[in-house]
Amino acid sequence: MTWFLFFLALLTFAFIAYPFYRKRLRHAEYQEDGQLVELLSKRDTSYSMLKELEFDYKSGILTEKDYKELESRYKRKAINILKDMDSAQDGQKIGDEIEEQVNKLRHNNVGKGSKVSDEIEEEVDRLRGEKAVNKQLDDQIEEQVQELREKPRYCRKCGVKVREDDVFCSRCGAKLI
């Protein structure tokens, strides 16, 4: 019995001390971008709120006016969150890209006067393009909301369920509109 207990204590100690002796560490597992996680969960909350608002509207709990107002408010909120996520994720990358493009343009057009700076401005604007980003984010939200709505697409000819991005029906081969 004593031996058993001694062995048990030894085994416990070995198990606990094992990580100190192992060469490969699982350090990364405990390091995580806190800000990003927080934003992710906020994003999910906005999505579920949007879904719920839509549902409340469809089942008559919200009037159209209230629904529209709340929906746009939560969409704006979601856009801001997505923007923050982008800047948290690869803010650095976009900045670098802009710098690079600017440098390239400068280099190619040395001494060509104001036209160049216009061009640069244009290029920078394009890259920074608030509108474009916004549009993209809007699309992304639409897509997510669409996904949440789970509105499936059907083939008009044979009625089978088809994927969103299918061009032809997988069963009857009819072209999907």
Add this chain to the structure above:
Amino acid sequence: MQDVGYIPLFLALVVSVYSAFTYFYGGEKGNGVLLESARNSLIASCVLISLAAGALYYSLITNDFQNEYVASYTSRDLSLVYRLSAFWAGNDGSLLFWGWLLSILAVIMVLQKRDIGRELVPYSAGVVMCTLAFFLIISLFIANPFQRLSFVPPDGQGLNPLLENEGMFFHPPLLLAGYVGFTIPFAFAMSALLTRRLGDEWLVVIRRWTLIAWLLLAVGNLFGAWWAYVELGWGGYWAWDPVENASFLPWLVGTAFLHSIMMQRRRGILKIWNMVLIIITFNLAILGTFLVRSSVLASVHTFAESPALGVAFLAFIGISLFGSVALLYYRSDELHSEAEMESMVSRESTFLLNNLLLVGAAFSILLGTFFPIISEAVRGVKTSVGPPFFNQVNGPIFLAIILLSGICTLIGWKRASVKNLVRNFLWPTVAAVILAIILVVLGINNVAAIVGFVVCAFVLFTILSEGIRGTIARRRMRPQNYLSAFAGLILANRPRYGGYMVHIGVLLFAMGVIGSSVFNIEAEASIKPGESMSIGRYVLTYEKMDNFETQSKTTVSATLSVSNSGERLGRLVAEKYFHRNHQNPVTEVAIKSTLIEDLYVILVGWDQDGTTAFKVLINPLVSWLWIGGVVLVVGALVAFWPERRRRQERTARDGEDV
């Protein structure tokens, strides 16, 4: 077997203290090696406690009567299943059970695959391991289930006969599991405060943990009510006994918490309130364990007195309450709301009001439960408050909670317009008014009961109308029949519709409570064989009395034939058990149950000349308590079931891992 139980338990204490310390220190330093060692020690402590639990089971199975606990709670004639259930029949075993369950939950918590909240795990595991260390200290030094006697008794004292019921397999372990379960949400809350990660993250992580703890507590209490009804033989299912209240309190505050975290998730409000609620819930759960296991308050549940245990528990509650409130205070600046309430008539305000009512009800019950102690301290006289106090105070509060739960679902977020209110409430109100008229026409003249039924019916109609609207809306969105639209509606939004099902369960339960407490009738009669007694439409004819001897007890049984309005319903057998090892006889009631009412017969006593005294009750609508309970459980499981999207993501990621 003493050493095989005691020494692993001691090792587990050392290991869990090390684990708690390493989790906090490793988390602070972000040191992966330390955290991994902490995790291994957490797993090791679970294995060690399981070994100790196994040793206690072995002693119980092998009738090792030199073990004081085994000798106190079992005997040779006890069947195997009851010998196993004796694990939680007494103080020492049930506290070991607490620790064992907690260590298992801790292992699940740290091994769970997580999308988010991983950073919270080290500190929350630290908090859990501190709690576990406390319970291990108790098991080792105050309530040791491995204590040896200096002699070997030939037989044990046996299980308290009241505990020899199927309820014994469910009621204590489920309640304990519910208490234990609230440790995990509390630990994550503390971790969120410590790490300043005070957003939604911890709420996402703990939602399902809270739900399952809440459900276990609910089911534990339901089993307790059912057990009291069929076994204790006084005709009721709830007596506002201190220990019943103790398990009801964390459930009430936990209910408030489950609802108010929705507010924080959706609207970013009530952040401090949520912290307060989970702190209160956890400490009430510990208080519940303490009340069951000490005899501060007189109760049917307390079986042993141990002052040291009480001191230890109060110290632990003091530390955890003080520590968590202080931490909350220091972080309160970071817990400001992201939005404000915009209108008094909005979903938010009804949620908040409901929350306040739930906490208010909990407070009144807490006050009533501890009134004997308070009055003794103030006036020197121990005065108890009885069921009338609890019923009068809580009846209206619970009715208001139920009413609000119905209003809430039909009110939109932020603010509700009059037009919508009229549209949404018209039909449920009309239906409720019609019901009220029907009840009056049927001759029911108890105003409280009519109000109660009408409120319940109104809420039931609101839920049904919401389900119907949802189904119609869904059918409009895609081509399918009503049935699959309804099923799809529930499956697509499990938390919401699971919640509604829980509400329906509560409504059915509430109707059962109103029916059985307002309209119950009772009659007592002393009759001889061949004679009859009547109660309501029932006529009971006493046929005969029998005696049976078994190894452990003498059974006296009285057989009665029953008829309702002249129609024969069959026989009922009411019994009394006289156990060899226990002085007090146990009453086995006879119950004839229908959806409308229960006929409940208690054998009170008998004379030499064959005159036998019966107490007979008619308890209306009691079946609905149990039906409501089942609906509640199903609803909670629907809400608990993981959502499809998350599961798919997880399988996709698992695939990548491979």
